[in-house]
Amino acid sequence: MAKSKEELLQQLSDCVFEMEDESVAGVANEYIEAGYEALDGVLKGLVDGMSRAGQMYEEEEYFVTDLLVCSDAMYNGLEVLKPHLPQEEGAGAVNYKCVIGVVEGDTHDIGKNLVRIMLETAGFEMYDLGRDVPLISFVEKAKDVNAQLICLSTLMTTTMPGMKEVVDMLKKEGLKDKVKVMIGGGPISQAYCDQISADGYAVNAIGAVSLAKKLVGMA
Amino acid sequence: MHTIVLPRQNLKFTYDIDVEDSLLNILIAQQIFIESPCGGRSSCGKCKIKHLGGNLPPLSFDEKQRLTKKEIEEGIRLACLIYPAADLEIDIIDQEENHQVLTGGYVPQYKRDTAIWKKTIEITKPTLEDQTPYEVLFKKVLDINHLPWDVLRQITLGEGTYTAVFNQDMLIGLEKGDTSEMLYGVAVDIGTTTVVASLINLRTGEEIDSEAAINAQKNFGQDVLTRITYVLDHGKNGRDQLQKAIVDSLNEMLQTMCGRQQLSPSFIYEVAISANCTMMHMVLGVDPLSIGKSPYAPIFVEEKDISALDIGLTALSSFGRVYCLPAVSSYIGADIVAGAYVARLHNRTDKVLFIDIGTNGEIVLSDRGKLVSCSCAAGPALEGMNISNGMRAADGAIEEVRFDNEKGFVLEVIGNKTPIGLCGSGIMAALRELLKHNFVNARGNIVKPEELEFGDPRLSYIDLDGKKRRICIREGPQKILITQGDIRQVQLAKSAILSGFVALVNAMDLTLSDLDEVIVAGQFGAHLPVESLVGTGILPKAVQEKITYIGNSSKTGAFLALMSLETRHEMVTLARAFDYLELSVTKGYERLFVECSQFNVT
Numbered sequence: 001m002a003k004s005k006e007e008l009l010q011q012l013s014d015c016v017f018e019m020e021d022e023s024v025a026g027v028a029n030e031y032i033e034a035g036y037e038a039l040d041g042v043l044k045g046l047v048d049g050m051s052r053a054g055q056m057y058e059e060e061e062y063f064v065t066d067l068l069v070c071s072d073a074m075y076n077g078l079e080v081l082k083p084h085l086p087q088e089e090g091a092g093a094v095n096y097k098c099v100i101g102v103v104e105g106d107t108h109d110i111g112k113n114l115v116r117i118m119l120e121t122a123g124f125e126m127y128d129l130g131r132d133v134p135l136i137s138f139v140e141k142a143k144d145v146n147a148q149l150i151c152l153s154t155l156m157t158t159t160m161p162g163m164k165e166v167v168d169m170l171k172k173e174g175l176k177d178k179v180k181v182m183i184g185g186g187p188i189s190q191a192y193c194d195q196i197s198a199d200g201y202a203v204n205a206i207g208a209v210s211l212a213k214k215l216v217g218m219a
Numbered sequence: 220m221h222t223i224v225l226p227r228q229n230l231k232f233t234y235d236i237d238v239e240d241s242l243l244n245i246l247i248a249q250q251i252f253i254e255s256p257c258g259g260r261s262s263c264g265k266c267k268i269k270h271l272g273g274n275l276p277p278l279s280f281d282e283k284q285r286l287t288k289k290e291i292e293e294g295i296r297l298a299c300l301i302y303p304a305a306d307l308e309i310d311i312i313d314q315e316e317n318h319q320v321l322t323g324g325y326v327p328q329y330k331r332d333t334a335i336w337k338k339t340i341e342i343t344k345p346t347l348e349d350q351t352p353y354e355v356l357f358k359k360v361l362d363i364n365h366l367p368w369d370v371l372r373q374i375t376l377g378e379g380t381y382t383a384v385f386n387q388d389m390l391i392g393l394e395k396g397d398t399s400e401m402l403y404g405v406a407v408d409i410g411t412t413t414v415v416a417s418l419i420n421l422r423t424g425e426e427i428d429s430e431a432a433i434n435a436q437k438n439f440g441q442d443v444l445t446r447i448t449y450v451l452d453h454g455k456n457g458r459d460q461l462q463k464a465i466v467d468s469l470n471e472m473l474q475t476m477c478g479r480q481q482l483s484p485s486f487i488y489e490v491a492i493s494a495n496c497t498m499m500h501m502v503l504g505v506d507p508l509s510i511g512k513s514p515y516a517p518i519f520v521e522e523k524d525i526s527a528l529d530i531g532l533t534a535l536s537s538f539g540r541v542y543c544l545p546a547v548s549s550y551i552g553a554d555i556v557a558g559a560y561v562a563r564l565h566n567r568t569d570k571v572l573f574i575d576i577g578t579n580g581e582i583v584l585s586d587r588g589k590l591v592s593c594s595c596a597a598g599p600a601l602e603g604m605n606i607s608n609g610m611r612a613a614d615g616a617i618e619e620v621r622f623d624n625e626k627g628f629v630l631e632v633i634g635n636k637t638p639i640g641l642c643g644s645g646i647m648a649a650l651r652e653l654l655k656h657n658f659v660n661a662r663g664n665i666v667k668p669e670e671l672e673f674g675d676p677r678l679s680y681i682d683l684d685g686k687k688r689r690i691c692i693r694e695g696p697q698k699i700l701i702t703q704g705d706i707r708q709v710q711l712a713k714s715a716i717l718s719g720f721v722a723l724v725n726a727m728d729l730t731l732s733d734l735d736e737v738i739v740a741g742q743f744g745a746h747l748p749v750e751s752l753v754g755t756g757i758l759p760k761a762v763q764e765k766i767t768y769i770g771n772s773s774k775t776g777a778f779l780a781l782m783s784l785e786t787r788h789e790m791v792t793l794a795r796a797f798d799y800l801e802l803s804v805t806k807g808y809e810r811l812f813v814e815c816s817q818f819n820v821t
Contacts (some may be wrong), residue, residue, distance in 0.1 A: 059686060059687070060687060060703040060704060060707065061664060061703075063662065063663050063707055063816060064707075064711070064816075065714065065812065065813040065816035066662065068809065068813050069813055104512075104513075105511075105512030105513050106512070106513060107513045107803050108596070108803070110812075113809075131513075131803075132513045156444055156512075157444050157448035158444055158448050158451060158508070158511035158512050159511075159512055160448075161451070
């Protein structure tokens with residue numbers, strides 16, 4: 001007997017949550033073949049699983065690497081569901097766009113990747129510039145895609161000043177109010193955020209989600 | 220008159236009771252030397268002897284402070300605190316054992332061929348008939364073409380015996396009289412945290428004394444990156460401050476050793492320095508900024524042979540030299556080149572992996588002499604930092620932990636004091652026990668109390684902080700807890716090192732079982748027993764039987780550079796032969812990192 005939609009959504013969510021990155025595609029296929037809506041599969045299945053994983057991370061039950069495996073599972077499921085998503089989303093819906101990257105001079109990107117995944121999960125359209133990103137690229141990309149948010153990350157004290165430069169460039173271009181800047185990484189603090197007049201600082205990838213939503217006014 | 224017998228050394232002598240004379244002084248008067256870095260001021264606890272027979276005064280307060288319970292039970296005493304008044308039978312604790320922390324380690328064979336050498340000459344007084352300038356006289360006797368002007372300045376009233384000091388084929392100084400017996404150098408390892416120096420008799424290769432100190436740059440930041448950032452924020456002035464801090468430390472250490480050995484610093488002619496790349500830049504006053512940013516290119520990596528005065532190093536001969544060992548890159552510094560050389564990685568015929576564990580873990584793999592290296596950012600957790608109850612390895616630090624169902628957690632504490640926290644080896648030992656006794660599962664999670672059966676002995680150690688679980692390894696007014704967050708910190712470090720290890724082995728198309736030896740280097744590594752290294756999964760179980768320790772091979776490399784020009788040349792060649800594997804751009808690295816984060820892999 002075919003499984004109910006709820007049952008399959010639960011399975012999709014569990015596959016992500018329980019790090020079953022290999023079995024998720026099978027479940028996603030089953031879900032599509034049963035004729036259920038792809039969008040629900042993403043939001044109420046995969047993304048739900050990722051949010052639960054994020055919650056566990058915050059409670060220290062999940063380790064960074066656990067989250068990475070969860071996200072692998074989520075992307076494997078997405079690959080199956082994506083072709084079945086409606087092409088045009090409902091008119092009038094705001095697309096929140098975010099440019100993210102590790103600032104110039106730094107090549108550590110695991111933290112940045114996690115933030116990208118969690119923001120993607122939360123519904124942001126992400127533009128990931130990677131690591132060791134020339135500072136001007138953040139501003140140019142944000143202008144280019146009309147992003148509301150820039151996320152800057154670094155693990156090294158030596159490259160922190162790059163964050164200030166990005167903020168200053170936005171000021172110079174008169175974009176400071178239009179584009180919010182969020183910063184994070186090992187040596188970053190709220191004090192530093194205030195000092196360089198960035199718009200927000202998040203301790204970890206989970207904190208980054210609520211902060212990002214607040215900054216862009218996402219419900 | 221009383222007798223002291225040292226049966227193991229087959230020595231026997233007599234002494235007169237004098238309330239002023241400690242056992243240490245009595246022994247020194249007999250030319251029997253015990254390590255006593257503080258000079259008998261009862262502050263270092265190093266001058267240990269074993270009491271075998273005869274009456275000794277009761278244990279003093281300071282001895283109780285400085286000796287462990289085990290040592291006290293074994294009859295260990297401190298010679299500087301005992302004022303004997305009876306016939307005694309004692310044993311001297313092995314000098315080597317005492318030295319081990321500072322210098323310890325394997326020294327390979329070398330051909331003695333020091334850069335610094337001396338030649339004694341006779342200069343006859345010029346006469347009115349023959350007014351040959353001294354310059355010409357010296358040149359002729361020494362058979363050299365050129366007499367540097369700074370050496371000329373050392374010539375006073377000319378005739379008599381002189382000793383010429385050469386650095387390779389360069390005359391660097393002239394000393395009045397025959398000083399050929401006096402030829403000393405210092406081998407130095409500058410670590411980010413500690414600095415170690417050994418005073419070496421260049422004529423014999425003998426290590427006369429050694430000294431360790433905390434790197435005074437710690438005031439500018441604990442890790443390399445923070446210190447580089449200090450220079451970034453303070454410019455040239457910051458660079459000068461950092462250079463002065465380390466050079467002052469070196470001057471002090473040289474003076475301390477000379478004082479203890481009653482040696483004039485003017486007979487020290489060369490200081491050979493091994494260090495990581497950042498420390499080498501900083502001691503020479505070279506801008507370290509580029510090391511701290513991608514693409515992490517340093518200003519220099521080649522060997523340096525310079526005047527000691529140029530960097531402000533003054534506690535040696537006024538024409539003394541500084542030799543800096545060559546490095547490979549920002550990550551693979553002279554310390555690793557030295558280690559690879561001491562371990563003979565370049566001419567091994569088998570497959571051997573060399574690992575220096577610290578804030579950064581550097582790994583070198585030699586596949587029958589072909590070398591490839593990588594560096595992993597382990598973070599400071601392994602050294603007891605970023606751990607809620609973490610501390611440096613000092614008095615009160617837990618350094619070893621054992622668990623059994625009957626006794627619970629049994630702790631070994633440095634200085635036998637009330638435990639205050641865990642040092643690096645302590646946190647490792649604790650995690651090892653937690654994993655072994657299933658307090659923590661392979662994913663690094665502390666077991667949930669609700670999953671344990673009633674009466675499970677583990678239950679009484681799990682401490683709840685709201686929803687979060689912690690493990691209490693010591694009860695009492697000052698609880699010592701290991702939190703889930705602490706375990707995550709160590710897990711990150713372990714993932715970084717193990718994944719580097721495996722990536723390197725993979726890159727050479729080898730498997731873990733192909734390795735014939737795994738050599739653990741460095742001060743910190745020396746404090747990590749195989750049981751902890753493998754038990755926490757920093758090193759894979761497959762190499763358990765193959766782990767050996769090489770001690771402070773960085774300083775040994777500096778020692779070899781002092782003693783043998785041949786080794787210098789070989790180290791320069793070796794440094795050029797390194798390949799480097801950049802992990803972050805290695806295919807599949809993130810996946811490997813994830814796999815290596817589990818505690819049950821390999």
